[in-house]
Amino acid sequence: MENKSVNELDIIELTRELGKKLQKEESYLKLQLARQAADDDSDLQKLINEFDIKRTEISEEASKSEDEQNSERVQSLNRELRKVYAKIMTNERMINYNNAKDEYDVLFNRINSIIQQSSDGEDPETADYTPSCSGSCATCGGCG
Secondary structure (H helix, E strand, O other), rough: OOOOOOHHHHHHHHHOOOOOOOOHOOOHHHHHHHHHHHHHHHHHHHHHHHHHHHHHHHHHOOOOOOOOOOOHHHHHHHHHHHHHHHHHOOHHHHHHHHHHHHHHHHHHHHHHHHHHHHHHHOOOOOOOOOOOOOOHHHHHOOOO
């Protein structure tokens, strides 16, 4: 190990302790259980695999020159992709996973925000995460 200062080693140890506490947090445990349930759902995994194949096919078709592209095929693949995506997103285990992920992301964003603000000189006692809504759920970590 390099020659580290005592303070730096203390910070690393505190970070490791934070990691241990985080892994005992209820939202983390719920996320792990939801992830495992989704991973164990063979129907869901087949849909995800099908989605990935369709996405690859679309990418391959779209990367062809304009003369070689088959726009009808791209449109057909896009329709198929949307159908598979809808099935994935209505799967109960995927819904549970997404809900657990959203809940965990709020906690994780709060932790990151406090650390970031503290490193920027803010008071660690008052630094916190304030979720904001852009109106697009696609880029959202969840409502706080």
